[in-house]
Amino acid sequence: MSVKERDPLTGHQTTGHEWNGITELNTRVPRAVWFFIIVTHIWALVYWVLMPAWPLVNSYTRGLLGVDQQERVERQVGAANAARADWTTPLATLDAAAIRDDPALMAHVQRTAPALFGDNCAACHGTDAAGGPGFPSLVDDAWLWGGDAETIMETLRVGINSPHPDSRYAQMMAFGQSGILTRPEIRTVVDYVQSLSGLETEADADRLARGATLFEENCASCHGENAMGNQDLGAPDLTDAHWIYGGDDASMFETINAGRQGWMPAWEDRLTVADRMMLTLYVQDLAKEADNAD
Known part of the structure; x- marks a missing residue:
């Protein structure tokens, strides 16, 4: 098939390609499309010259107008x-x-x-x-560090466990993962702490006594002998009904076993006084x- 052959219906030249009886036409691109392409390219060139446009290694092209949106x-x-x-x-x-x-x-x-x-x-x-x-x-x-x-x-200003040089630091040890307490001992401590906060527990007096001993040996240094917390250390009160990670058996076991370390950003550089x-x-x-x- 000749390229110069014309389609009898439209009068357009063909490309010489045919698929299953369908002939491909060599149709011109509409002038409106060429106009749009040319105008947008000219606009892009003008914009690149006048406005900040192209990134460089350590800077960018500033443009002849010197527009600086950050400024x-x-x-x-x-x-x-x-x-x-x-x-x-x-x-x-x-x-x-x-x-x-x-x-x-x-x-x-x-x-x-x-x-x-x-x-x-x-x-x-x-x-x-x-x-x-x-x-x-x-x-x-229930303020961890104080509510005044x-x-x-x-x-x-400084955040908690943040990169700020004056950040407050607080971390709950992973008593189980570090091998300090066994799994049965952790469950005993859970029962004891739940009893302090008024949560229901099926532990008998002997189990609670063992829990009290384990608490005194491992937890009192941060949470206090009365378990009412220490705001100088960010250690929460364990005798109230307020729980950050949950007071149920599973949550408390995970807290004692794997430890906790909350985080709060320092706002000194982001918020004014x-x-x-x-x-x-x-x-x-x-x-x-x-x-x-x-």
């Missing part, structure tokens, strides 16, 4: 911070009690803090701040509201 955002953020400096400056310099005594400042806190919490804290502690498995609740009175404003501010103060006041108010509801 623009930084200017906008700086302008926004300057516009609200009249109330963020006191938040960064006054203590919590003085701020609470100022209704105008507290109005800003109540308006701004929920969004701060939602953007930075809710992913772990929940939108209701009630926590979840592995993340403590912020609406109860100064302590909360410091925890926000005023932001951290607003979050501190906010979570304190959440805890008070929960107490009042009870």
